[in-house]
Amino acid sequence: MRIVIAEDNALLREGLALLLTSVGHEVCATVEDGDGLLPTLLDHRPDIAVLDVRLPPTYRDEGLRGAVAAREQLPDLPVLVLSQYVEHVRAAQLLSHGASGVGYLLKDRVGRVEEFLQALERVAGGGVAMDPEVISQLMVRRTRNDPLDALSPREREVLSLMAEGHGNGAIGGLLFIAETSVNKHIGNIFAKLGLPATDGGHRRVQAVLTYLNSLDTRAD
Amino acid sequence: MRRAVRSLRYLLAVGGTAVLALFGLYALLAVFALSLVGPGLALVPLALARLRRVADAHRLRAGRWLGCEVPSSYRRVEGGVLARAQTMLADRATWTDLLWLLAHAVFGTVGAALVLGLCTGAASWLTVPLWWQLAPEPPQFMVWEIDSWGAALAACLAGAAYGALAGWLLPWWAQLHALLTRALLGPRKRRTSLAERVVELTITRAEALEAHAAELRRIERDLHDGAQAGLVSVALRLAVMKQVLHSHPEKLPELIDQARDLTDQAVKSLRGAVRSIYPPVLVDHGLAEAARSLVAACPVPTSLDVEQDAGGSRAPVAVEAAAYFVMSEALTNVAKHSGAAAAQVRLRIAGNGIRICVRDDGRGGAGAGPGPEPGSGISGIRRRVAAFDGVTDLQSPPGGPTELRVELPCGS
Known part of the structure; x- marks a missing residue:
């Protein structure tokens, strides 16, 4: 894959480039600040962009804004956003521009290389990758009448993995259960939460995330 | 010499505003008189704010001349026109500002007059030898007429005396004006009222909290950019090592060195961050x-x-x-x-x-x-x-x- 990296911390930038090259990807450009981001993306049209949320000059959300701007001009550009800590607003902003080919990971996740590379592949293939930390924060019990209470522990696990963006096969593999059981659990979850049945893929992820986000905002 | 030139600039600048200050005083008196009959009260905050701007400019100027800072010590002004007028009129700094305006009008004007008088005197008498013969009538210095080269040279000496006087007097006058400005406009060690003290403490407390928050932000950023980034890149190196372990084992030594350097850096930056919080040597x-x-x-x-x-x-x-x-x-x-x-x-x-x-x-x-x-x-x-x-x-x-x-x- 051809990849553009935008990260202001030199250590991380070089580390990422080294890792991605060593597993056979091509890093076609690296960017250090928000200003250079969009032109570089339009110039190289990479297969995926890996972006830090906060970039110079203001260290607010240059990376994210760059991603949104780039996706307006290159609608299919997969974007994997790296963040220092979980910021729901940012994750929601990212999803609001369509949940295909987007990822939101904590920077620490980069150190867990297998997970990171899988997430990268998933996003590049048009899928979704949400950091487990983001999902677990969305899954916490909020109110006494939390609809998620209706789920069995196993169903909660399946829901979390689904929200992170894993496909049925991957969920089965991670939980050591057969894919047919995964399908059964998912059917139950959708029924219990009253979610409309959707086909697999990113539309399902989007439905789940939207649902979880709506729970979260109601609790606030 | 440089000091004389600086004092020249200072006194000219100050003199300009001093002349205006005379008119300013009359204007302020008019505003106060108007405020007694009511509607003029609305003008008080405007006029005093203007005065404060002028005073601030002179704090800066006097501070630059004296090589120190002349801070202001106004009470915080907020609220509607009446509230602002009330706060400003109750502030002792306002009244010392007015006193300063008067002193400034006098001393500043005299200073500018000294500059003009001494400098034109020096310039005209120093140049006498160049032009006395061209003058239609012999120019006169004090009581004697300039009608010979000797007298012209003497006039030249008189010009030099003027210059020397200017070089000596002007810096003194500028110093006097600046010290006066600092004494009147600077904050004084005074017995503050309990209310003022509370206001001051509230502000410093807010500043302390802000300083604390800024410190935490700095520490957070230090930790993220230093130690955390370093450790993540060590993890990345380790992953790459695993990748190349069998395919390109010759790359391993370099990667190991890099990982070791990165670890050192991370430890160093961690130590720095911890030290900055509470230096161990103090403990x-x-x-x-x-x-x-x-x-x-x-x-x-x-x-x-x-x-x-x-x-x-x-x-x-x-x-x-x-x-x-x-x-x-x-x-x-x-x-x-x-x-x-x-x-x-x-x-x-x-x-x-x-x-x-x-x-x-x-x-x-x-x-x-x-x-x-x-x-x-x-x-x-x-x-x-x-x-x-x-x-x-x-x-x-x-x-x-x-x-x-x-x-x-x-x-x-």
Whole structure:
């Protein structure tokens, strides 16, 4: 894959480039600040962009804004956003521009290389990758009448993995259960939460995330 | 000579506003008179705000002349027109401003007159030998007429005397005006009312909290950008090592070296971050010893003079940390910006407070002009000292020397 990296911390930038090259990807450009981001993306049209949320000059959300701007001009550009800590607003902003080919990971996740590379592949293939930390924060019990209470522990696990963006096969593999059981659990979850049945893929992820986000905002 | 030229500029600038100040005084009197009948009251805050701007400009100018800062000490003004008028009229600083305006009108005008009189006198009499023959009538100096070369040369000498007088008198007059301005416009050590004290404490408390928050943000950023980024890149290196273990084992040594360097860097940055929070040397050996280590580490030769009250208890941790921070920042400034050949630190640790004086023989001009980003250097020192209700005094005229004095009271 051809990849553009935008990260202001030199250590991380070089580390990422080294890792991605060593597993056979091509890093076609690296960017250090928000200003250079969009032109570089339009110039190289990479297969995926890996972006830090906060970039110079203001260290607010240059990376994210760059991603949104780039996706307006290159609608299919997969974007994997790296963040220092979980910021729901940012994750929601990212999803609001369509949940295909987007990822939101904590920077620490980069150190867990297998997970990171899988997430990268998933996003590049048009899928979704949400950091487990983001999902677990969305899954916490909020109110006494939390609809998620209706789920069995196993169903909660399946829901979390689904929200992170894993496909049925991957969920089965991670939980050591057969894919047919995964399908059964998912059917139950959708029924219990009253979610409309959707086909697999990113539309399902989007439905789940939207649902979880709506729970979260109601609790606030 | 440079001082004379500077005083010339100072007095001319001051003279211009002094003439305007006369009109300003009349205008203010008119506003006050109007405010007695009611509607004029609305004009009071406007007029006084204008006066404060003028005063601020002269604080700056006098400060530049004296090589120190002349801070203002107005009470906070907010609310509607009436509330603002009330606050301003109740503020003693307003009345000293008015007194200053009067003094400024007199001394500034006289100063400008001196400049014009002495300089034109010097210029006209110095040039007499060039033109006396061309004059239709012989020019007259005092009682004698200039009708010979000898008399012309004598006139020239008189011009030189005028010049010498100007060179001596003008700097004095500028100094007088600047000192007067500082005395009247600067904050005075006065018995403040309890209410003012509460307002002041509220502000410094807010500043302390803000300083605290800024400190936390700085620590957070240090940790993220240093240690965390370093550790993540070590993890990345390890992953790459696993990748190349069988395919390209020859790349391993370099990767291992890199990982080791990155670990070192991460540890170093972690140590730095921890140190900046509460320097271990303070914990273990106290402020005097910490000052010794700071002075020893300063690249500019620095002498240290510590006075410590016998048997005195140690100051609160936060005050000691602030004192350490002040010395550390001041010495960093000396090393980085002053160009000094030698510096001197005096530290006095007493039961009721800590006093610090850092002096260098460098090029001066510290704290002048717009500083770098807030929270660094002098402004960082001021904020941290103000948070403890302390006093910062910086004297740094262009050309040096620079002297920073800080007093940090300990709660008692």
